[in-house]
Amino acid sequence: MELNLNRADFLANHWQKKPLLLRNGFANFADLIEPELLAGLAMEEAVDARIIRQVNNGWDVEHGPFEDYERFGDVDWTLLVQAVNEWFPEVQELLSAFRFLPDWRVDDVMVSFATENGGVGPHLDQYDVFIIQGGGRRHWRVGERASNLVEVCPHPDLKQLENGQFEAVIDAILEPGDVLYIPAGCPHNGIALEPSINYSVGFRAPNSAEWLAQIADQLLASELSFPRYQDPELTTESPSYQVRADEVAQVRELLITQLHTAIGADAITRVMSQSKRPLAAAENTLSTNELLSYASTDMLIGRTPGARILRSPTGELYSNGEILPQLNESATTALLELRSEQPLAHLDQILGDRQACECLVELIQQGVLYLVQEVADEDDS
Amino acid sequence: MELNLNRADFLANHWQKKPLLLRNGFANFADLIEPELLAGLAMEEAVDARIIRQVNNGWDVEHGPFEDYERFGDVDWTLLVQAVNEWFPEVQELLSAFRFLPDWRVDDVMVSFATENGGVGPHLDQYDVFIIQGGGRRHWRVGERASNLVEVCPHPDLKQLENGQFEAVIDAILEPGDVLYIPAGCPHNGIALEPSINYSVGFRAPNSAEWLAQIADQLLASELSFPRYQDPELTTESPSYQVRADEVAQVRELLITQLHTAIGADAITRVMSQSKRPLAAAENTLSTNELLSYASTDMLIGRTPGARILRSPTGELYSNGEILPQLNESATTALLELRSEQPLAHLDQILGDRQACECLVELIQQGVLYLVQEVADEDDS
Ligand SMILES: O=C(O)CCC(=O)C(=O)O
Ligand SMILES: O=C(O)CCC(=O)C(=O)O
Ligand SMILES: [Co+2]
Ligand SMILES: [Co+2]
Numbered sequence: 118m119e120l121n122l123n124r125a126d127f128l129a130n131h132w133q134k135k136p137l138l139l140r141n142g143f144a145n146f147a148d149l150i151e152p153e154l155l156a157g158l159a160m161e162e163a164v165d166a167r168i169i170r171q172v173n174n175g176w177d178v179e180h181g182p183f184e185d186y187e188r189f190g191d192v193d194w195t196l197l198v199q200a201v202n203e204w205f206p207e208v209q210e211l212l213s214a215f216r217f218l219p220d221w222r223v224d225d226v227m228v229s230f231a232t233e234n235g236g237v238g239p240h241l242d243q244y245d246v247f248i249i250q251g252g253g254r255r256h257w258r259v260g261e262r263a264s265n266l267v268e269v270c271p272h273p274d275l276k277q278l279e280n281g282q283f284e285a286v287i288d289a290i291l292e293p294g295d296v297l298y299i300p301a302g303c304p305h306n307g308i309a310l311e312p313s314i315n316y317s318v319g320f321r322a323p324n325s326a327e328w329l330a331q332i333a334d335q336l337l338a339s340e341l342s343f344p345r346y347q348d349p350e351l352t353t354e355s356p357s358y359q360v361r362a363d364e365v366a367q368v369r370e371l372l373i374t375q376l377h378t379a380i381g382a383d384a385i386t387r388v389m390s391q392s393k394r395p396l397a398a399a400e401n402t403l404s405t406n407e408l409l410s411y412a413s414t415d416m417l418i419g420r421t422p423g424a425r426i427l428r429s430p431t432g433e434l435y436s437n438g439e440i441l442p443q444l445n446e447s448a449t450t451a452l453l454e455l456r457s458e459q460p461l462a463h464l465d466q467i468l469g470d471r472q473a474c475e476c477l478v479e480l481i482q483q484g485v486l487y488l489v490q491e492v493a494d495e496d497d498s
Numbered sequence: 499m500e501l502n503l504n505r506a507d508f509l510a511n512h513w514q515k516k517p518l519l520l521r522n523g524f525a526n527f528a529d530l531i532e533p534e535l536l537a538g539l540a541m542e543e544a545v546d547a548r549i550i551r552q553v554n555n556g557w558d559v560e561h562g563p564f565e566d567y568e569r570f571g572d573v574d575w576t577l578l579v580q581a582v583n584e585w586f587p588e589v590q591e592l593l594s595a596f597r598f599l600p601d602w603r604v605d606d607v608m609v610s611f612a613t614e615n616g617g618v619g620p621h622l623d624q625y626d627v628f629i630i631q632g633g634g635r636r637h638w639r640v641g642e643r644a645s646n647l648v649e650v651c652p653h654p655d656l657k658q659l660e661n662g663q664f665e666a667v668i669d670a671i672l673e674p675g676d677v678l679y680i681p682a683g684c685p686h687n688g689i690a691l692e693p694s695i696n697y698s699v700g701f702r703a704p705n706s707a708e709w710l711a712q713i714a715d716q717l718l719a720s721e722l723s724f725p726r727y728q729d730p731e732l733t734t735e736s737p738s739y740q741v742r743a744d745e746v747a748q749v750r751e752l753l754i755t756q757l758h759t760a761i762g763a764d765a766i767t768r769v770m771s772q773s774k775r776p777l778a779a780a781e782n783t784l785s786t787n788e789l790l791s792y793a794s795t796d797m798l799i800g801r802t803p804g805a806r807i808l809r810s811p812t813g814e815l816y817s818n819g820e821i822l823p824q825l826n827e828s829a830t831t832a833l834l835e836l837r838s839e840q841p842l843a844h845l846d847q848i849l850g851d852r853q854a855c856e857c858l859v860e861l862i863q864q865g866v867l868y869l870v871q872e873v874a875d876e877d878d879s
Contacts, residue, residue: 128732216738219729219745243726301726324724325756326717328749333711343705345624345682348600351509357597358834360767362811364600368709368766369757375706376750385749386741430743453739 118143120214120296132218133245133300136259138287142296143214148251148314149207152230155314158205159183159198169237169275170194176238178274195235195309200225200393202422208316209422210457215247215318221389221427224321231255231309238277239306241266245320246299250291253313257297258285260304278304321393328388335384335438336375346371382430383440390435392423396484403481403488405474412462415491418477419458424485426453434476436485441476448473452480461488499524501595501677513599514626514681517640519668523677524595529632529695530588533611536695539586540564540579550618550656551575557619559655576616576690581774583607583803589697590803591838596628596699602770602808605702612636612690619658620687622647626701627680631672634694638678640668641685659685702774709769716765716819717756727752763811764821771816773804777865784862784869786855793843796872799858800839805866807834815857817866822857829854833861842869 120142131137159166159181166181171193186196202209208226215223224244231253239258248257260283267279283304290310291297299305301322307315323331336343349363375381420426426436434441434449444452447466452473455464467473480486501523512518540547540562547562552574567577583590589607596604605625612634620639629638641664648660664685671691672678680686682703688696704712717724730744756762801807807817815822815830825833828847833854836845848854861867 124734128734132732133729217734218732218738219741220738221741222729322726322728324726325752326714326724328727328753329710329756330714330718332753333707333714336707337711343707345703345705346709347703348514348603351513351599353505353509353598356834357599357601358808360600360602360770360808360810360816364770365763365766365811369762371706372709372713372757373754375710376753381750382746385746389741389745426739428740430741430746435741453737 118210118214124217127298128217131298131300135261136287136300136303136305137298138259138289139296139298141294143249143294146249146251146294148293149211149316150201150205150228150314152252152312152314154205155198155201155228155230156183156186156196158201159196164204165199167197167274168194169197170235176271176275176277178272180274189232192233193235195229195231195237197227197229197237199227200423201228202226203394204422206422206457211249211316211318213456218320221425222320222322224319225393225423227317227319229315229317231307231313231315233309233311236306236308238271238275239281239283239304240277241268241302241304242299242319243301243322243324245301245322247318248291248297248299248307249316249318250293250295250297251314251316252293254290254292254310255307255313255315256290256310257287257305257307258283259287259297259299260284261286262300262302263304266304281306323388328385331388331391332376332381332384335387336380339380339384341380343375344371386427386429386433386435387438387440390425390427391438392421392425394423396421396424396437398484399482399487403478405471405478408461408474408478408481409468411488412464412468414461416461417458417489417491418455418461418464418481418486419489420456420486421484426455426480426485428453436480437483439483441479442472444473444476445470448476452476455486458489460491499591499595505598508679509598512679512681516642517668517681517684517686518679519640519670520677520679522675524630524675527630527632527675529674530592530697531582531586531609531695533633533693533695535586536579536582536609536611537564537567537577539582540577545585546580548578548655549575550578551616557652557656557658559653561655571613573614574616576610576612576618578608578610578618580608581606581804582609584775585803587803587838592630592697592699594837599701602806603701603703605700606774606804608698608700610696610698612688612694612696614690614692617687617689619652619656620662620664620685621658622649622683622685623680623700624682624703624705626682626703628699629672629678629680629688630697630699631674631676631678632695632697633674635671635673635691636688636694636696637671637691638668638686638688639664639666640678640680641665642667643681643683644685647685662687709766712769712772713757713762713765716768717761720761720765722761724756725752767808767810767814767816768819768821771806771808772819773802773806775804777802777805777818779865780863780868784859786852786859789842789855789859789862790849792869793845793849795842797842798839798870798872799836799842799845799862799867800870801837801867802865807836807861807866809834817861818864820864822860823853825854825857826851829857833857836867839870841872
């Protein structure tokens with residue numbers, strides 16, 4: 118799948134700056150999931166799904182798993198399902214069109230199915246998002262960031278904009294294949310003209326508190342020994358209950374110094390390499406020799422949707438919050454580019470190198486990668 | 499209790515720098531707790547106690563609660579009990595001698611009872627500590643910080659110095675009332691010449707990772723909205739799996755900027771004001787009017803050992819990880835100086851001010867302060 122977009126122009130003028138409407142961003146776009154399958158997925162315990170609807174001039178939010186949809190009627194509601202890419206490879210494939218943006222920023226693909234007049238109301242997000250119009254049409258309005266936008270909660274689980282008013286710079290009826298780009302913080306509102314599907318490719322941008330918490334987790338888990346607080350020169354002047362400004366400064370400097378070390382950069386990169394949800398470790402153990410024996414079968418290997426493999430500024434491989442052993446250049450590249458399912462046998466650069474094989478086994482054990490038997494054609498069975 | 503010490507000289511030349519032996523630091527020192535009481539305390543589930551002993555040329559560590567001590571024999575072991583100040587007001591009182599050091603740095607008073615030849619072996623601590631010799635005598639050796647000291651674990655729960663050798667700058671037999679000051683990181687070893695008690699007044703110095711974790715907890719609990727990560731100017735050059743150095747720098751700058759804000763300083767001060775262990779909230783609710791009605795009784799008020807009340811560099815009151823409402827100057831000082839039990843009725847500066855009363859009630863509810871009926875003399879009963 119390819120996105121019709123001038124990337125350089127987009128990065129310079131729109132990304133994190135200004136909304137954009139791309140008519141026919143995906144040519145001949147066909148839905149990646151049927152509404153019935155989406156509704157079925159939202160019946161699963163492990164899936165994060167919501168129905169947002171207008172009732173009696175108010176708003177209601179219900180959380181999945183859902184048992185049936187009849188009681189919601191034919192109009193005024195939207196079903197929103199998070200991380201559909203983690204369940205449907207076709208939806209995961211959509212992300213390949215966004216490889217001109219940093220992998221570690223990708224959050225997930227949310228898919229929504231709206232009935233006529235369905236929508237979630239005018240709102241802001243803390244995520245940068247591309248919304249791809251699938252089957253059906255929706256009327257979208259998008260504004261620029263503005264300081265006068267006030268958020269309110271018409272329902273405890275729903276944030277919208279007060280009064281619902283904002284000045285639109287995009288006001289359009291989206292047809293299948295059209296793509297909207299909405300930077301974090303820009304007001305937007307979509308209303309379905311008919312039953313319709315939207316795909317939201319979201320890019321996370323953790324806030325300072327979230328980063329601090331996750332970096333601290335990484336540092337503490339490392340069990341390294343870290344520099345400790347040291348008092349500034351103390352005097353007998355201030356009472357013992359007085360916290361001095363230079364004590365607070367001393368704490369701050371301790372942390373800033375830590376962030377500037379290689380250990381600080383390592384912790385930041387580990388955080389970037391973590392998946393949104395913890396990966397499920399493989400159920401069976403695998404030896405390097407077993408892996409090599411599979412290379413002569415039709416076994417496929419793929420990357421678990423949501424799992425990240427990154428290369429750090431200094432060239433190290435990171436995945437799942439950990440640093441991987443140094444491999445030769447071609448094995449490194451092969452690992453980084455291993456995404457959708459392919460025959461294991463094709464991974465020459467890895468299979469030919471013992472250390473790279475061990476690394477591959479480790480990634481399979483952690484659930485970053487998976488092995489799967491090629492599915493036989495139906496008429497074979 | 500008063501410590502015979504030239505404070506200015508100590509702060510300038512010893513604190514966090516160099517060990518010091520203070521002969522007769524406490525004149526006429528009498529034990530603050532009997533060995534039998536300490537042994538009894540170590541039988542409680544809630545108490546953090548260890549016995550460290552030498553067995554067959556090796557070391558053994560057992561954790562409390564203990565049921566009896568007979569099996570340990572007459573020699574070669576030490577019972578160490580943490581935070582005895584939280585259980586015995588007499589031990590808490592010892593801290594009053596150290597009010598020339600910042601309150602928020604105080605960790606606890608650990609008390610050890612050693613049998614003849616008992617000791618925990620040569621080791622380092624990450625804490626600055628004053629060791630006060632109670633009843634009995636111990637032979638203490640203390641060295642300066644040195645880069646060649648290697649830590650080993652003769653038992654999973656015990657760190658000691660490899661070979662046990664270090665050059666001593668203090669080598670002395672401590673008598674009751676003698677005080678040792680040992681900066682964090684200085685090697686030391688004490689061996690009991692006879693059954694003897696030591697009081698260790700410890701000062702915590704959290705490391706960078708611990709600060710980050712606690713500051714993050716404070717920020718996340720505040721439910722404020724924090725600035726989010728923003729990409730540097732992106733280009734189409736690097737592959738999506740490449741983390742760029744300026745992306746890591748962008749994260750770092752986001753955090754450094756956050757630490758420099760007033761919100762950052764507030765979070766740091768909140769962390770400083772937290773007690774070592776969570777305080778137990780009061781069991782009954784109390785109204786301001788009830789509090790005022792107690793003022794005409796012989797009710798006493800005191801600060802829970804381990805609870806902190808601090809004043810920030812900008813003059814705000816902090817306690818138990820929270821900022822308190824602004825009070826007038828004299829009420830503020832009265833609260834800050836309220837430590838050991840005193841008649842509630844004496845707190846004129848607080849009782850005469852409605853807002854200060856409400857603050858007092860809040861601190862009582864949180865368990866920072868407590869009310870207690872004056873204990874009647876025994877022959878009254
Ligand atoms: O799909 C929808 O109705 C809402 C999508 C949206 O607002 C978003 O992805 O930010
Ligand atoms: O009391 C003891 O035996 C050990 C004391 C000690 O090493 C300390 O407080 O750092
Ligand atoms: Co949105
Ligand atoms: Co020690």
